[in-house]
Amino acid sequence: xxxxxxxxxxxxxxxxxxxxxxxxxxxxxxxxxxxxxxxxxxxxxxxxxxxxxxxxxxxxxxxxxxxxxxxxxxxxxxxxxxxxxxxxxxxxxxxxxxxxxxxxxxxxxxxxxxxxxxxxxxxxxxxxxxxxxxxxxxxxxxxxxxxxxxxxxxxxxxxxxxxxxxxxxxxxxxxxxxxxxxxxxxxxxxxxxxxxxxxxxxxxxxxxxxxxxxxxxxxxxxxxxxxxxxxxxxxxxxxxxxxxxxxxxxxxxxxxxxxxxxxxxxxxxxxxxxxxxxxxxxxxxxxxxxxxxxxxxxxxxxxxxxxxxxxxxxxxxxxxxxxxxxxxxxxxxxxxxxxxxxxxxxxxxxxxxxxxxxxxxxxxxxxxxxxxxxxxxxxxxxxxxxxxxxxxxxxxxxxxxxxxxxxxxxxxxxxxxxxxxxxxxxxxxxxxxxxxxxxxxxxxxxxxxxxxxxxxxxxxxxxxxxxxxxxxxxxxxxxxxxxxxxxxxxxxxxxxxxxxxxxxxxxxxxxxxxxxxxxxxxxxxxxxxxxxxxxxxxxxxxxxxxxxxxxxxxxxxxxxxxxxxxxxxxxxxxxxxxxxxxxxxxxxxxxxxxxxxxxxxxxxxxxxxxxxxxxxxxxxxxxxxxxxxxxxxxxxxxxxxxxxxxxxxxxxxxxxxxxxxxxxxxxxxxxxxxxxxxxx
Numbered sequence: 272x273x274x275x276x277x278x279x280x281x282x283x284x285x286x287x288x289x290x291x292x293x294x295x296x297x298x299x300x301x302x303x304x305x306x307x308x309x310x311x312x313x314x315x316x317x318x319x320x321x322x323x324x325x326x327x328x329x330x331x332x333x334x335x336x337x338x339x340x341x342x343x344x345x346x347x348x349x350x351x352x353x354x355x356x357x358x359x360x361x362x363x364x365x366x367x368x369x370x371x372x373x374x375x376x377x378x379x380x381x382x383x384x385x386x387x388x389x390x391x392x393x394x395x396x397x398x399x400x401x402x403x404x405x406x407x408x409x410x411x412x413x414x415x416x417x418x419x420x421x422x423x424x425x426x427x428x429x430x431x432x433x434x435x436x437x438x439x440x441x442x443x444x445x446x447x448x449x450x451x452x453x454x455x456x457x458x459x460x461x462x463x464x465x466x467x468x469x470x471x472x473x474x475x476x477x478x479x480x481x482x483x484x485x486x487x488x489x490x491x492x493x494x495x496x497x498x499x500x501x502x503x504x505x506x507x508x509x510x511x512x513x514x515x516x517x518x519x520x521x522x523x524x525x526x527x528x529x530x531x532x533x534x535x536x537x538x539x540x541x542x543x544x545x546x547x548x549x550x551x552x553x554x555x556x557x558x559x560x561x562x563x564x565x566x567x568x569x570x571x572x573x574x575x576x577x578x579x580x581x582x583x584x585x586x587x588x589x590x591x592x593x594x595x596x597x598x599x600x601x602x603x604x605x606x607x608x609x610x611x612x613x614x615x616x617x618x619x620x621x622x623x624x625x626x627x628x629x630x631x632x633x634x635x636x637x638x639x640x641x642x643x644x645x646x647x648x649x650x651x652x653x654x655x656x657x658x659x660x661x662x663x664x665x666x667x668x669x670x671x672x673x674x675x676x677x678x679x680x681x682x683x684x685x686x687x688x689x690x691x692x693x694x695x696x697x698x699x700x701x702x703x704x705x706x707x708x709x710x711x712x713x714x715x716x717x718x719x720x721x722x723x724x725x726x727x728x729x730x731x732x733x734x735x736x737x738x739x740x741x742x743x744x745x746x747x748x749x750x751x752x753x754x755x756x757x758x759x760x761x762x763x764x765x766x767x768x769x770x771x772x773x774x775x776x777x778x779x780x781x782x783x784x785x786x787x788x789x790x791x792x793x794x795x796x797x798x799x800x801x802x803x804x805x806x807x808x809x810x811x812x813x814x815x816x817x818x819x820x821x822x823x824x825x826x827x828x829x830x831x832x833x834x835x836x837x838x839x840x841x842x843x844x845x846x847x848x849x850x851x852x853x854x855x856x857x858x859x860x861x862x863x864x865x866x867x868x869x870x871x872x873x874x875x876x877x878x879x880x881x882x883x884x885x886x887x888x889x890x891x892x893x894x895x896x897x898x899x900x901x902x903x904x905x906x907x908x909x910x911x912x913x914x915x916x917x918x919x920x921x922x923x924x925x926x927x928x929x930x931x932x933x934x935x936x937x938x939x940x941x942x943x944x945x946x947x948x949x950x951x
Contacts, residue, residue, distance in 0.1 A: 308330070312331050331349070373434060384434065384435050388445070401454060426465075447483070455475055455476045459501065498525075513638040518544075546702060548638045548642040553635055557721065639709065694751065718733070721733060734782075735784075762796065807840065854885075865881065871931055875934040878934050908938055908942065
């Protein structure tokens with residue numbers, strides 16, 4: 272079987288929650304829609320009254336969360352009309368204008384972000400950020416309760432910049448040329464005064480430093496000084512933990528600018544930071560935070576004015592949760608399958624400042640998710656060169672990669688060996704064991720708390736931490752040697768752990784994100800165990816039940832992983848005695864998918880699995896005859912070839928086509944091999 276290429280987390284593009292990341296299109300007759308609020312609200316932006324301008328911006332911020340309203344704003348040149356208000360003489364107008372553009376960028380999708388950049392929204396945004404930074408040293412404490420501060424405005428502006436840079440390579444290029452790195456560093460250094468602003472800046476920095484060679488070349492000692500200072504802080508709050516984790520991610524992105532000696536020291540600091548984040552037990556901490564909040568709230572009397580203030584700060588920022596949902600869901604450029612749904616009662620990520628404990632819980636889970644994503648990238652090789660693609664694809668041994676089967680990420684795997692120093696550092700900090708621990712299902716007590724308002728949004732984040740841990744485990748398994756993982760007994764323990772996850776919850780088998788993560792990890796593990804002739808802990812019937820659920824999943828990568836798992840298991844069984852019955856079970860399941868699945872990549876993986884299972888051995892030969900393998904493959908062959916000719920170039924990438932063409936050739940050879948066996 273082919274190996275899977277290690278997953279890599281990249282900063283994703285945006286789409287609004289529950290919608291695909293496609294351009295917002297005008298519907299028929301929309302321009303004549305007299306009920307559209309766009310025209311009236313955009314007119315109010317020109318009002319001489321700051322209160323009216325603020326009201327208009329805040330209203331636009333709320334309205335654009337309904338994506339069907341966005342075309343009405345775009346065709347009325349909303350970006351060019353709102354942009355100048357980023358430099359309005361009123362701080363309140365500046366903040367709400369930045370919020371309106373921020374929500375537009377989050378809810379409009381990548382095309383809207385690119386359009387905003389083309390309409391030069393970055394010029395007033397950069398000017399605003401520089402003005403804000405120059406005003407930080409002036410008192411940022413509001414003299415009147417509810418009054419905006421310069422740092423409030425800066426926080427909205429940084430989040431808008433973050434959105435644009437995640438979705439637009441042009442925005443990143445302009446960011447580089449404008450030399451705006453110092454602005455983010457200035458915001459980062461405000462963490463003693465304003466943690467919310469510092470965390471937003473840390474997120475943005477983590478984004479703009481990723482795969483940004485131009486920026487990497489321009490960093491200096493001052494940049495590393497700021498990040499290392501954050502890493503060395505000893506504050507124990509969860510928000511400080513998140514800030515340190517994000518700083519660690521940026522340092523990893525910038526590591527090529529460091530000397531060898533500095534890299535060694537930095538690597539140790541990074542591993543220490545990530546290990547600390549993962550060592551925290553969310554199952555214990557979240558109930559503790561919930562109890563602390565309950566005790567505090569029971570002693571406080573919330574006035575009507577305070578309630579109004581809380582509502583005012585929360586209004587218009589619900590799209591921030593959409594931003595994070597999409598960041599979490601879209602990995603390697605894959606769309607979230609249009610299946611995300613936003614509960615009406617979900618809280619905004621811009622949590623009211625009096626929900627201290629809830630903010631801490633959210634920061635904890637964000638820190639752990641980010642830590643796992645950084646470790647995934649540490650254990651990930653770079654993309655192969657074009658020559659490597661050609662060499663691998665032209666070989667008859669070229670095989671499909673599970674991750675290469677998704678619509679937007681076609682790749683073959685080149686084996687990765689971690690550097691000895693990185694390898695040792697991760698082991699010394701107990702990273703593999705901590706990752707395995709995070710792959711467990713959350714504790715019942717924490718789940719019960721997160722089923723209550725306003726903590727419900729944490730359920731999704733707890734689930735994502737588990738899925739990221741499984742993806743991380745997949746990369747660790749693929750990049751570390753067997754002995755480092757505990758040898759045969761260690762791998763069997765991991766296999767037992769994964770099997771307990773798979774079979775402990777019926778709901779898990781219908782969750783696509785979980786299935787994608789766990790099948791990738793299980794595939795890597797079983798491949799390693801098969802190579803080392805280590806016995807597997809799952810019975811063929813258990814694997815069949817699991818793969819039956821996986822092969823019915825809509826995600827192509829999950830179906831491919833399931834078929835690979837069946838192929839690996841069958842290939843191992845074929846070497847043992849008295850396994851013909853189990854081989855028949857596996858063979859029938861794979862044949863059924865090869866004949867029925869509409870996706871050629873899945874069909875190709877099914878054929879590849881059959882080649883592995885029935886390639887050699889008396890048990891395989893016996894099982895193959897019992898399921899009429901030869902006649903089934905002969906019947907399947909013409910349709911596979913015809914479908915490859917008809918659909919290939921229109922639906923599949925050149926790399927996938929190379930692999931599929933090799934499978935077509937191997938199918939012909941395998942049929943000849945079976946015919947020779949039959950003539951004996």
